Amino acid sequence: MTDTSQTPLAGTDADADDLEHVTRQTSVYVYEVPVRLWHWINALAIVVLCITGYFIGSPPPTMIIAEATYQFVFGYIRFAHFAAGWILAIGFLGRMYWAIFGNHHARQLFYLPLLRRDWWHEVWFEIRWYLFLEKQPKKYVGHNPLAQLAMFCFITLGVSFMIITGFALYGEGLGHGSWADNMFGWVFTLVGGNSHVVHTYHHLGMWWILIFMIIHIYVAIREDIMSRQSIVSTMISGHRTFKDDNPD
Amino acid sequence: MSQIETFYDVMRSQGITRRSFMKYCSLTASALGLGPALVPTIAHAMETKPRTPVIWLNGLECTCCSESFIRGAHPLAKDVVLSMISLDYQHVLMAAAGHAAEAALDEAMEKYKGQYILAVEGNPPLNEDGMFCISAGKPFVEKLRHVAKDAKAIISWGACASYGCVQAAKPNPTQATPVHKVITDKPIIKIPGCPPIAEVMTGVITYMLTFDRLPELDRQGRPAMFYGQRIHDKCYRRPHFDAGQFIEAWDDDNARKGYCLYKMGCKGPTTYNACSTIGWNEGTSFPIQSGHGCIGCSEDGFWDQGTFYDRVTDLTQFGVEKNADQVGLAAAGVVGAGVAVHAAVSALKQAQKKTQSTPTNTNEEV
Numbered sequence: 001m002t003d004t005s006q007t008p009l010a011g012t013d014a015d016a017d018d019l020e021h022v023t024r025q026t027s028v029y030v031y032e033v034p035v036r037l038w039h040w041i042n043a044l045a046i047v048v049l050c051i052t053g054y055f056i057g058s059p060p061p062t063m064i065i066a067e068a069t070y071q072f073v074f075g076y077i078r079f080a081h082f083a084a085g086w087i088l089a090i091g092f093l094g095r096m097y098w099a100i101f102g103n104h105h106a107r108q109l110f111y112l113p114l115l116r117r118d119w120w121h122e123v124w125f126e127i128r129w130y131l132f133l134e135k136q137p138k139k140y141v142g143h144n145p146l147a148q149l150a151m152f153c154f155i156t157l158g159v160s161f162m163i164i165t166g167f168a169l170y171g172e173g174l175g176h177g178s179w180a181d182n183m184f185g186w187v188f189t190l191v192g193g194n195s196h197v198v199h200t201y202h203h204l205g206m207w208w209i210l211i212f213m214i215i216h217i218y219v220a221i222r223e224d225i226m227s228r229q230s231i232v233s234t235m236i237s238g239h240r241t242f243k244d245d246n247p248d
Numbered sequence: 249m250s251q252i253e254t255f256y257d258v259m260r261s262q263g264i265t266r267r268s269f270m271k272y273c274s275l276t277a278s279a280l281g282l283g284p285a286l287v288p289t290i291a292h293a294m295e296t297k298p299r300t301p302v303i304w305l306n307g308l309e310c311t312c313c314s315e316s317f318i319r320g321a322h323p324l325a326k327d328v329v330l331s332m333i334s335l336d337y338q339h340v341l342m343a344a345a346g347h348a349a350e351a352a353l354d355e356a357m358e359k360y361k362g363q364y365i366l367a368v369e370g371n372p373p374l375n376e377d378g379m380f381c382i383s384a385g386k387p388f389v390e391k392l393r394h395v396a397k398d399a400k401a402i403i404s405w406g407a408c409a410s411y412g413c414v415q416a417a418k419p420n421p422t423q424a425t426p427v428h429k430v431i432t433d434k435p436i437i438k439i440p441g442c443p444p445i446a447e448v449m450t451g452v453i454t455y456m457l458t459f460d461r462l463p464e465l466d467r468q469g470r471p472a473m474f475y476g477q478r479i480h481d482k483c484y485r486r487p488h489f490d491a492g493q494f495i496e497a498w499d500d501d502n503a504r505k506g507y508c509l510y511k512m513g514c515k516g517p518t519t520y521n522a523c524s525t526i527g528w529n530e531g532t533s534f535p536i537q538s539g540h541g542c543i544g545c546s547e548d549g550f551w552d553q554g555t556f557y558d559r560v561t562d563l564t565q566f567g568v569e570k571n572a573d574q575v576g577l578a579a580a581g582v583v584g585a586g587v588a589v590h591a592a593v594s595a596l597k598q599a600q601k602k603t604q605s606t607p608t609n610t611n612e613e614v
Binding site: 185 | 476576
């Protein structure tokens with residue numbers, strides 16, 4: 001996509017200025033198909049999990065449609081939660097696989113270069129940009145360091161926490177000796193034995209991820225407008241396009 | 249060993265018929281989840297093996313465990329239970345008192361050295377050198393250590409012995425400590441509950457006698473056959489839970505119809521016990537059946553999980569009672585407001601930048 005040949009634009013509304021800009025537009029293929037697919041499936045699963053999860057904590061008003069034998073409202077809510085939880089968990093495993101076998105941008109979600117001074121320097125720079133203290137942001141092909149930090153804390157750690165506590169709670173239904181109990185029962189031991197505590201933590205985890213959603217959607221749209229590269233469309237097409245070709 | 253009589257001998261001497269004895273064996277087999285094929289094994293063990301002596305100690309407790317115990321559901325159970333215990337020493341039931349009672353304890357310990365099961369009701373408070381619970385002129389913790397020394401195994405009987413219960417609730421001024429944190433060198437079976445179910449204890453002792461080993465325990469050391477499932481899993485109101493039919497307020501129409509108590513804070517979904525199968529008071533009822541939610545009394549720290557009447561637990565860490573939803577909503581609100589302000593400032597900046605930069609860009613490009 002770095003072709004600089006003077007291909008005339010289709011349509012006649014482009015003036016000389018537009019044409020000159022177009023020749024300088026550059027884009028990089030950042031997010032491969034599995035990453036984009038995962039992003040949107042994950043987003044959908046999280047929305048379903050938040051809504052159904054909230055209802056599991058605070059059920060909707062009693063509905064008397066039929067005798068309990070023929071009515072399964074709360075059962076369906078819980079089913080949707082568990083099904084979406086499975087999709088989230090398997091999707092997350094797939095995403096980890098792709099972090100190993102995909103391009104290097106796919107790995108950003110799973111490690112933080114905490115020992116690199118210049119990385120911290122750029123985290124600080126990004127904070128200053130968000131505090132309106134910098135006139136112009138830097139260009140990034142992948143996540144900027146602050147975004148990477150947020151993704152890691154909210155998604156990598158947050159979703160891992162939700163998957164682990166989620167399966168521990170799922171094991172309560174499957175019962176003593178079930179695979180979920182064997183694999184994730186240690187979670188209850190960790191909090192002192194009373195599984196009610198895990199319910200509370202899992203519930204707080206929902207709010208943690210909901211807070212991420214608010215920030216994530218806002219910042220993605222804001223940066224799409226104000227930064228020097230595309231953000232929103234990148235997660236659809238996979239291409240990061242830059243608005244200028246200034247060298248810094 | 250040979251001078252100790254069998255359970256069967258004790259029962260027969262108490263006037264229990266063989267027919268009743270066989271009933272007990274089959275009931276216990278089904279309670280243990282063993283199936284009819286093992287009934288003869290249990291009967292044989294009870295007929296031939298010397299009975300398991302039990303020494304029962306009472307620490308910091310309210311005696312509700314003993315009270316539950318002497319009201320065993322099956323009419324025969326209490327007789328079996330009583331015959332299992334070395335009645336030489338049980339605070340509530342023994343006839344002796346004072347020095348005579350303590351002498352009887354020493355005698356029982358000597359006679360059944362290394363053979364007896366120690367049942368502990370209540371727990372030792374450790375603060376002030378254990379002075380908050382004095383038994384026979386000494387801190388209870390010393391007595392516990394002394395008797396535990398020669399025990400074959402220990403049964404932590406009730407929530408106090410298993411987890412600490414109300415006297416260990418925050419801030420736990422007497423430093424009441426569950427038995428397994430004081431005695432660390434003996435096999436310990438926890439039978440929590442406030443109080444626990446009598447049949448569970450007779451079942452566990454019978455199992456140990458029949459098979460010469462501890463029953464399968466769950467991760468927390470409770471017998472899995474009784475604590476492997478939640479109240480919720482065997483609750484007769486479960487269909488209303490799955491249907492989404494809940495009691496919305498005490499004494500509303502739904503309460504009269506016997507709908508699910510989930511919204512009223514029932515802890516059945518997080519409580520592992522056999523109440524919803526065995527029942528209480530000769531199988532008459534259990535809390536949910538009588539219209540009140542489960543309070544989770546067989547779970548660790550159940551006093552410190554906020555009110556019994558909330559589903560989403562209070563978080564008391566901040567000194568202000570807030571539940572998880574309120575905390576989450578407040579945090580989301582703050583973040584949302586921050587985002588809104590930030591968006592407004594960003595929009596202004598962007599607008600400012602455009603008006604300023606348009607002429608400059610034009611100049612550059614010209």
